[in-house]
Amino acid sequence: MEFNSSSPRTIPVVSTFASPFDSSSSSPVNRKPISLWPGMYHSPVTDALWDTRSKVFERLFDPPKDAPPQSELLTKTPSQSRTSIFYNLSSDYILREQYRDPWNDVRIGKLLEDLDALAGTISFKHCCDDDSMTRPLLLVTASVDKIVLKKPISVDIDLKIVGSVIWVGRSSIEIQLDVIQSTKESNDASDSVALTANFIFVARDSKTGKAAPVNRLSPQTEREKFLFEEAEARSKLRKRKRGGDRKEFENGEVNRLETLLAEGRIFCDMPALADRDSILLRDTRLENSLICQPQQRNIHGRIFGGFLLHRAFELAFSTAYAFAGMVPYFLEIDHVDFLRPVDVGDFLRFKSCVLYTKLENPDQPLINIEVVAHVTRPEIRSSEVSNAFYFTFTVRPEAKASMNGFRIRNVVPGTEEEARRILERMDAAALQSGKCVRMET
Template sequence: MRAIHQPGPHRADDPSLVAVFSFVSLGPGGKPHPLPPLAPATERERRWAAERQAVADARKAQRAAAAARGGVVEVTESVTAHLAELVAAASIVRDMPALAPPHDMLMGQTSLENTFTCQPQQRNPHGRVFGGFLLRRAFELAFATCYVFAGSRPIFDCVDDVQFKKPVDVGDLLRLRSCVLHTEGDRVVVVVEASVIAPERLASSPTNAFTFTFRAAPSGPQQRLRRVLPGDEGDLRRLRQHFADL
């Protein structure tokens, strides 16, 4: 187990990220390659393994069920009611901005973007772009997004979810787009979506999605972090998926 420390005045000695074990292997042709299974030796390790396996199984089942329903993610009645409240509040911000509460804003207003060409030094042994490089670039953009949104330097809390949908090749034009997905207390949830852009073919293909949680204190005259609202169907889909994964 390794703890990665985040320097700074807020938590100089506390780990910001703890990883127990994570490994993915690809064989010839870029297909998944079987690995020797882990053998938890202590009660604590067995508990960790069972907890993470349960989370992984639940997410796989949820996504399979959503795919069978045409991409619609199932959420509880309380979450459905909460989402309906956010959609109603978003319509006021969108249609009557002068009358909207000053602490409400649309997701799209929190967005940042970065586009770059993937270089040969970023490839893995199979010639694809290393997933850790994509994760790092996504984290940097998420950190900046939270910083600009809150007005104070955020403290990293956790990685909520990472999805590798398609591989990224050397030479691909990769676009990262971020937005604040949800706020609660001092917690700020940021999602970063990656797409490969092919201008010569007028094509764009989603490749990755990363969700991070930070903690941040509001700065300036505002006494609390703003409430972020879904501005369109895409925003609402992201928010449904977030609550379903909790």
């Protein structure tokens, strides 16, 4: 099975029989590998991606001890890194059961794992110099720019994810992924895109740990050039936000803070007089904790970024469910930064809350959930933020129709710190929305 940097690659994920209850397929040849049975941790797609990556690049994983870094950067095209994976959901019973949620859609959390794993494979493919005498780069997920669900993803229809590198900086790479699900009703290719995601990876020298340059990218088609320019604009915007935007925000925030805090003070000081259609932010919180296990690590030995996305999503979904009293429907994940690595054995705590709601459109109320992941070290009494995730949900139309007259509450902060977090996220969402409008026009 050949796989080189100049040819696109589709990674199949298939089962060998239709049902685990089918006794006719008792031959060992037809048995499903145990790692692909329901109940195992990593998704079959993630396992297949890592297995493919390991086999293809296995000679690069064990270079000589004194191997030098890559000496000459190559120029590659987006098509050289383009990779796809195919989910045979319509006929593969076991695969379908692994991805089914209670509402017969695909489990988004499990799909997030696959997106991160595929983005890692694509970035690795772009950075590979095909030289076993140089040491390979260490590639880590730096951030997720945005993940947007465009339409429901059915678990009964075949699915494909296609991705490629669309932009590179000196040591960073942006990968765009499209989740595609075609139906008989949709003949237009653009209508088949169910979800889009943009991942940013950074390259580190595997020996020194310092930022390392990556191969250049040469977009060929008009579409590739357009995506490159969009990604370049996003990179510049991220740099500006890390720079001097904070002072401008602080100068204009005093009145907005006071307005947000006014209702919260009534809840805290005169709860009997508070608005019954509102709720304090602190009363929407949920939390879970875990010790990171070896089964959750990636091929570099650290906790898999897709695992963090998966766990954060499922806590966010639960938070929105408990808050709304109706089954939530996922819309998007806002920009995510991976601030520090998470290692096997770390005590990881996920804390969630409803940060704010938007109720102007009664047909599609928006519930914005914040999930913060903390790496806690009880031995030295420390706790550091590893990731902050921001999810947007609405409610399923069928769930809303069954709740006669039920109304989603407004969320109000009880402290100045909570009010600041709300304003920062509102401003970030408004900036992102404005940027999307400008790009479309």
